[in-house]
Amino acid sequence: MRILLIEDEADIADALARFLRAQGHAVDHAPDLDSARAALDVAVFDTILLDLALPDGSGLSLLRDLRRGGNRVPVIIATARDQISERIAGLDAGADDYVVKPYDLAEIEARLRAHARRASGDPATESHLGGLRIDRAGARLYRGEAEIRLTSREWALFDALLSARGRVLSKQVLEERLYAFDDAIEGNAVEVYVSRLRGKLGAEAIQTRRGLGYLIP
Amino acid sequence: MRILLIEDEADIADALARFLRAQGHAVDHAPDLDSARAALDVAVFDTILLDLALPDGSGLSLLRDLRRGGNRVPVIIATARDQISERIAGLDAGADDYVVKPYDLAEIEARLRAHARRASGDPATESHLGGLRIDRAGARLYRGEAEIRLTSREWALFDALLSARGRVLSKQVLEERLYAFDDAIEGNAVEVYVSRLRGKLGAEAIQTRRGLGYLIP
DNA sequence: AACCGCCATGCGCATTCTGCTGATCGAGGA
DNA sequence: TCCTCGATCAGCAGAATGCGCATGGCGGTT
Numbered sequence A, B: 001m002r003i004l005l006i007e008d009e010a011d012i013a014d015a016l017a018r019f020l021r022a023q024g025h026a027v028d029h030a031p032d033l034d035s036a037r038a039a040l041d042v043a044v045f046d047t048i049l050l051d052l053a054l055p056d057g058s059g060l061s062l063l064r065d066l067r068r069g070g071n072r073v074p075v076i077i078a079t080a081r082d083q084i085s086e087r088i089a090g091l092d093a094g095a096d097d098y099v100v101k102p103y104d105l106a107e108i109e110a111r112l113r114a115h116a117r118r119a120s121g122d123p124a125t126e127s128h129l130g131g132l133r134i135d136r137a138g139a140r141l142y143r144g145e146a147e148i149r150l151t152s153r154e155w156a157l158f159d160a161l162l163s164a165r166g167r168v169l170s171k172q173v174l175e176e177r178l179y180a181f182d183d184a185i186e187g188n189a190v191e192v193y194v195s196r197l198r199g200k201l202g203a204e205a206i207q208t209r210r211g212l213g214y215l216i217p
Numbered sequence C: 001a002a003c004c005g006c007c008a009t010g011c012g013c014a015t016t017c018t019g020c021t022g023a024t025c026g027a028g029g030a
Numbered sequence D: 001t002c003c004t005c006g007a008t009c010a011g012c013a014g015a016a017t018g019c020g021c022a023t024g025g026c027g028g029t030t
Helices: A010-022 A033-042 A059-068 A084-092 A105-119 A152-163 A171-178 A189-201 B010-022 B033-042 B059-068 B084-092 B105-121 B152-163 B171-178 B189-201
Strands: A002-006 A026-030 A047-051 A075-080 A097-101 A126-129 A132-135 A140-143 A207-209 A213-215 B002-006 B026-030 B047-051 B075-080 B097-101 B126-129 B132-135 B140-143 B207-209 B213-215
Touching: A002 A010, A002 A033, A002 A171, A010 A026, A010 A105, A026 A033, A033 A059, A047 A059, A047 A105, A059 A075, A075 A105, A152 A171, A152 A189, A171 A189, A171 A213, B002 B010, B002 B033, B010 B026, B010 B105, B026 B033, B033 B059, B047 B059, B059 B075, B059 B084, B075 B105, B097 B105, B152 B171, B152 B189, B171 B189, B171 B213
Parallel strands: A002 A026, A002 A047, A047 A075, A075 A097, B002 B026, B002 B047, B047 B075, B075 B097
Antiparallel strands: A126 A132, A132 A140, A207 A213, B126 B132, B132 B140, B207 B213
């Protein structure tokens, strides 16, 4: 997943970004509203993690602008434990969920997955693909009883393709999904991971559309 | 994408239209409200670029009319850098986004992309053509249950014709659309691909206008 | 009616390009 | 330290493309 993390405190942002990247997500970090808007202009995110107290204003205004513009990306706001009124205002403004600070990393991860799943229109925790059983919430994958282990990049790619199941995703889109701005990528990384995934899942799991992209049928 | 550009200053409109066409979009230009309404009556656009200061009134009234009529096409308004109040009025009237003049071409392209992608995240992206079902976002095409596979050139041609549906595109325009400037092309490549497409889609899918070009009716 | 230009379509071939995969190297975590 | 993962390269195979050539149809013009 590609995540926009809007959080002004550098220490917290760093820790959170590192954690999320370790889970295989692509994280862009914006320390204030301005850079957040800039990032939103040029890229599409799967989820936004929004701290409300920012140096140049409240994250609420950003959220309202997003929703007014018809943007339905899942937004999770972060509030202090005692700011119940802010929390309600956030939900009113169109947030999907909230977490209380200090962040509980595992909780954030769980909520991210839940929202991504909802956004992709697949409420079920388990789905199937050929002989595979997919537990997207738990990020696990089985063939029969045996678990197939994916590395985080492999999972990220698989997840991206799954959330657009039946549609062709171009290499460029996949790249943008897997990598944030800063860690620019070159070469045929996507191809390589497709190849590795096929090695683990079976060649038929991912189809190639020459010149167009890849899809999971 | 098919874009309606509403802008009265001829120089600016020309430059913008040229730029957008070079990006592979179909651009219709309207210099005033009257012709804009006329264009909107006869065609469906994917995006509208709207300058607010027009000779025969403010673009805001057009925008309001559109929204009142239930039209949800993405509208990007252009405002001068200091007209913050206008900007807000525009967003209130139902605009999706704004850009400040003078235009920054790269920024416009980025916003167009963002809106296009957002729209393509919408599952209701299917359209129909005769007995064909077209998933433009997913780059797939069906006749009934069976998928019709197009190669990337075929798809590019089809997509170009679709985005100007109902209008005739000359061979030259199509050539420019299919091929980057660098690899100039000669011969009857467009004719050949039209022929191949007809083979896959059915002969009636693409009409010939002798001496003028092709269109999808 | 005859002509001429434009277009359609088929076949075949050479070339280009895309995608696949095994291998290697370095970095960072366990 | 060792080991896993990620990034990148290079070579190969096969698909897609471009294009020549040829035939035949259609339309408008003279």
